[in-house]
Amino acid sequence: MLPLTTSLPASQRTAEQVRHTLNLTLLLFTTAMLLQLPALFYFTQPDSLQSYNWLGHFLALLTLLLAQRQVSLNCLKVALFMLYYSYLTWVLILWPGLSNTHYYYLLAVVISGFVFTRAERLVQVTVLSGAIFLFSLFSILHYQPQLEFGLLRLTNDLTLGALSLGIYRVLRQQTLNRWQGLRGAHQSSVNTLSQLLPKDPEQPARFWQPGKTRRYPFACVLFADLSGYTTLNRQYGDRAILTGLKRLYSHIDSLCDQFSVEKIKTNGDQYMVVSNLQTQTDHSCCMHMYEFASALHLMIARYSENHQLNCTVRIGIATGPLTAGIIGKNRPYFDLWGETVNLAACLEQQAKRQYIAACPVTAKHLSSHLVAAKTSLTNRKHPGTEFYYQLKIT
Numbered sequence: 535m536l537p538l539t540t541s542l543p544a545s546q547r548t549a550e551q552v553r554h555t556l557n558l559t560l561l562l563f564t565t566a567m568l569l570q571l572p573a574l575f576y577f578t579q580p581d582s583l584q585s586y587n588w589l590g591h592f593l594a595l596l597t598l599l600l601a602q603r604q605v606s607l608n609c610l611k612v613a614l615f616m617l618y619y620s621y622l623t624w625v626l627i628l629w630p631g632l633s634n635t636h637y638y639y640l641l642a643v644v645i646s647g648f649v650f651t652r653a654e655r656l657v658q659v660t661v662l663s664g665a666i667f668l669f670s671l672f673s674i675l676h677y678q679p680q681l682e683f684g685l686l687r688l689t690n691d692l693t694l695g696a697l698s699l700g701i702y703r704v705l706r707q708q709t710l711n712r713w714q715g716l717r718g719a720h721q722s723s724v725n726t727l728s729q730l731l732p733k734d735p736e737q738p739a740r741f742w743q744p745g746k747t748r749r750y751p752f753a754c755v756l757f758a759d760l761s762g763y764t765t766l767n768r769q770y771g772d773r774a775i776l777t778g779l780k781r782l783y784s785h786i787d788s789l790c791d792q793f794s795v796e797k798i799k800t801n802g803d804q805y806m807v808v809s810n811l812q813t814q815t816d817h818s819c820c821m822h823m824y825e826f827a828s829a830l831h832l833m834i835a836r837y838s839e840n841h842q843l844n845c846t847v848r849i850g851i852a853t854g855p856l857t858a859g860i861i862g863k864n865r866p867y868f869d870l871w872g873e874t875v876n877l878a879a880c881l882e883q884q885a886k887r888q889y890i891a892a893c894p895v896t897a898k899h900l901s902s903h904l905v906a907a908k909t910s911l912t913n914r915k916h917p918g919t920e921f922y923y924q925l926k927i928t
Contacts, residue, residue: 549607555648556610560599563618567592584628591621608657611649615642615661619668626672636672636691639665640698647706662699669695731860731868732796735812744866747859752815753808754823754853754896755875756795757882758786758830760803762845778841779803785833793826798870804882808870811858820899823851824925827890831927850881851925852893873916880913881922890925897923904928 570588578584598605598613605613622638629635642665650658673691731741767775786805790797798806807826810819827849834847854874860866877893885891889906897905907924 552649552651553602553607553610556607556614557599557602559614559645559649560595560602563614564592564595564599567595567621584625587621587624587628591617591624608654611654611657615646615664618642619664623668636669636676637694639669639672640695643698643702647702647709652710662702666695666699732811742860742868744860747857747861749855749857750811750813751855752817752819752853753810753856753858753870753874754819754851755856755870755878756807756809756823756827756849756851757878758805758807758827758847758849759882760834760845761848761887762843763803766843766845782834782837785837786830789826789829789833793829794822795826798868806870808856808858817899820851820853820896823853823896824890824892824900824904827851827925828927831888831890846887848882848885848891850878850883850885850891851896852878852881853895853899854893873918877916877919880911880916884909884911884913884922886924888927890927892923892925893919894921894923897925900925 567588574585574588594617598610598617602610619639619642622635626632626635643662646658646661646665650661670692673688673695677685677688679685734740734742763775770778783800783805787797790807795807795809796811798808800806807823809823809826810816830849831847834845837843838845852874854872854877856870856872856874858868858870860868881891881893892900904925905923906926908921909924910921911919
């Protein structure tokens with residue numbers, strides 16, 4: 535299963551891709567030099583300057599190819615282009631009759647577009663300038679005004695150099711635009727995933743993996759339900775109620791961010807929240823959840839008053855162990871399971887108007903002045919919990 539990361543590939547992976555490109559370039563350079571051996575044996579002597587030039591540069595290239603893993607990436611780039619320019623320049627000097635060889639300088643223009651990043655702009659411009667300068671220099675040196683088409687050849691050479699730069703510029707801009715588009719699409723995917731999957735508490739750079747469940751020893755769960763929703767739905771209709779719920783849930787989502795609690799899901803007019811999905815026990819999650827619940831009560835009251843709605847909210851909070859994760863293959867989503875979750879749902883049903891229903895564990899970790907009353911729990915589905923607390927809203 536591939537990890538669902540929240541960021542683009544790390545810089546190390548990008549560096550490896552560039553190093554792989556340089557390795558391919560070195561192999562191509564080595565192959566091209568080996569292909570020159572038959573012509574070298576045919577046209578020169580073994581002790582000629584041309585042979586020494588080929589042998590010296592080939593040994594340097596072979597050394598660079600074998601030691602590339604021990605050389606830093608920046609040094610490898612510089613060494614590759616310096617070696618390429620050096621060999622090509624000496625070939626043109628020692629073989630003055632090869633008038634078309636200087637076109638190979640333009641290959642450096644293409645190669646530089648693949649091995650330099652935007653952060654290495656200065657080095658890239660230097661490499662490009664060197665390639666164009668040497669190409670133009672040897673085009674001028676090979677200019678023969680006495681020939682009928684000498685001026686035309688020089689003009690074509692200079693035009694080809696300018697055209698190569700233009701093509702490089704267009705291709706690079708297209709690559710940058712495509713990369714920015716990919717970054718935008720990636721960020722959009724990350725934003726969408728962040729609405730569906732929580733971050734993995736053990737690996738914050740990744741989303742929670744589908745099919746993975748974990749047991750947490752101490753977490754706080756809240757269920758909130760709109761009281762009067764059914765009556766309002768009959769009165770105003772589905773479309774109007776849905777519009778209102780969208781606006782209301784957006785406000786509640788903002789409250790989650792404010793009080794460091796995490797929304798799990800909505801089910802109709804029911805809203806489910808959890809705090810402290812961590813392996814370590816943190817009792818402060820009870821206070822965070824209470825502050826969120828109190829703020830939620832006040833927000834619903836203001837919303838109901840401003841829109842002249844006869845609507846309140848019931849809230850139940852339970853604290854204890856639970857299991858969290860994603861199960862199933864078809865439309866999987868993150869969820870919580872366990873007695874703590876069931877108890878929170880039950881307490882939401884027991885909650886009295888203008889109070890918050892909380893289990894004994896939750897109330898134990900809150901200030902005593904927040905407790906309004908201790909009430910018996912009549913629901914027989916939770917035999918381990920005989921009573922719960924009605925908490926004040928502050």
